[in-house]
Amino acid sequence: AARAARFVAHFVGNVNMFEGKVAERTDKTARITGATGAQILVENAGNAAAAGADIVFAIRPEKIKVSSKKPADGVNALEGEVYDIAYLGDMTVYHVRLDDGQLVRASALNAARITEDPLTWNDRAWVSFRPDAGVVLTR
DSSP: OHHHHHHHHHHTTSOEEEEEEEEEEOSSEEEEEOTTSOEEEEEOOTTTOOTTOEEEEEEOGGGOEEESSOOSSOTTEEEEEEEEEEEETTEEEEEEEETTSOEEEEEEEGGGOOTTSOOOTTOEEEEEOOTTSSEEEEO
16 A cells, blocks of 8 residues: 555656546456446456445556547547647647546647647547556555
């Protein structure tokens, strides 16, 4: 638990936190349902994340993709609106307000940005991430 606390302390202010309850558990994955009913699928949940447990999924901004279209696989794809954009040299940081109100911070290297998919303020957008892209912490 101390290691997990250090991890969070190291990234405070620069990490997205998805809070919820473990709705379903398999050997490798846990399905987490948030307070608003939004669901995400996570890996690396460890033994602490038993069904019904309150957990937090912490994920760094660079591990989150932003797109104007829903990702084809639909895994961990959450819809919202572009709230703010910051251009920081070689990186762009997007703040997307999800439909459930949560603010998600995602960053992308400008070289990797898709010019055919230019997102701007107030656009509808999808954020998505891989089930193994973050760390599961117990509350």
